[in-house]
Amino acid sequence: xxxxxxxxxxxxxxxxxxxxxxxxxxxxxxxxxxxxxxxxxxxxxxxxxxxxxxxxxxxxxxxxxxxxxxxxxxxxxxxxxxxxxxxxxxxxxxxxxxxxxxxxxxxxxxxxxxxxxxxxxxxxxxxxxxxxxxxxxxxxxxxxx
Numbered sequence: 509x510x511x512x513x514x515x516x517x518x519x520x521x522x523x524x525x526x527x528x529x530x531x532x533x534x535x536x537x538x539x540x541x542x543x544x545x546x547x548x549x550x551x552x553x554x555x556x557x558x559x560x561x562x563x564x565x566x567x568x569x570x571x572x573x574x575x576x577x578x579x580x581x582x583x584x585x586x587x588x589x590x591x592x593x594x595x596x597x598x599x600x601x602x603x604x605x606x607x608x609x610x611x612x613x614x615x616x617x618x619x620x621x622x623x624x625x626x627x628x629x630x631x632x633x634x635x636x637x638x639x640x641x642x643x644x645x646x647x648x649x650x651x652x653x
Contacts, residue, residue: 509540509636510569510597511561514547515554517576517583523547526572529625533632543569551586558594567597570635574602574621591615598635598642617642 512530514523527545534543548554554573561568571590575583587601598617603609605620619631 509543510567511544511546512570512572513554513557513568514545514572514574515551515557516549516574517551517580517586519549521549521574521576523572523574526623526628529628530570530632533629534636537633537637539636551582554586562594567594570598570600572600572602575604575607577604579603579607587616595642600631615642 512527514527516523524547527547531545534540546557548557558568558571571594573583573587573590575587587599590597590599595615600617600619602619602621602623605622607620609618610616619627
């Protein structure tokens, strides 16, 4: 299984709680303890952190990108670039509750904030146990093998 990246749009957003829920869920479900979890403050730091595994041909298992309080042109483009560049990875974009979702989202996974722990655990169960890879991906091996 690949690594997990939590990327926020700004330095003001903290995804530590979501990362903690993810780690606890993985440990309680015996999911690959050798997976690294990265927390990146800002899109630039997130891009730099993703460079190494991608250059080595290792796609992340999951990327969580928080658009912050209000998505910007830059954050929308960053989310699109992630989906276009790494279709074999699960990419979850967190958006404000009042943000209008795009009409065409078959290659995107959006979650409205605030995120509740039970909802997040349901998503993790779907990603790592039920589905294995995004439906739009060409990957054939489930992520937990």
